[in-house]
Amino acid sequence: MTAELSPQLRKGVVEYCVLGLISTRPMYGWELADQLQTAGLISSIGTLYPVLSRLRERGDITMTELQQGPGPARKYYVPTKTGAQRLSTFRADWGQLVHQINLIVGEE
Template identity: 55%
Template sequence: MTADVGAQLRKGVVEYCVLGLLARDPMYGWQLADELTSHRMIASIGTLYPVLARLREKGLVTSYEQPSASGPVRRYYRLTAAGETQLAVFRQQWGPFAATVSDLTGGESS
């Protein structure tokens, strides 16, 4: 049961984690996947592309191609203005939300 809870929690926030990473700098898919898998937010790079497709459909990220010195052209992703706004809203709501859940479940608050 614990794994199911963790998977549901990750599924609910992974899009915002992608937005947060892209707020730092544009990144290509492999960079994003590496960062997210190292933090156990996604299982593999194959999990990332549907997330990126949803974010593009929502107008929160855009992509562009850039040549790579070490191989083929890479597709980079960056936030749009709408993505920046959505991330700001999430950041405002996350702290109070997490604190409320912690309070209601008897956990430690941040």
């Protein structure tokens, strides 16, 4: 990916990546950020929280606080039924999109 295209592509899919990660199990912000940073999808934990806010405002995720030992409670995120449906639709659309793009750019 080029430097010009890469941030736009990442921004377009990071919400779905969050939904994909939390569809396997509830996760807290630091854990999500670590996985997304490792994958090169976000630059820092600070870029994750606006994404989580958008997903919550849209009704795609919910957040619960759980106390585990000493220290502050952690905020765990889980997809709502709407979020799970949105992820399912994205998964179907993504495969078709990748196929069409590969046809256009000559990869298939």
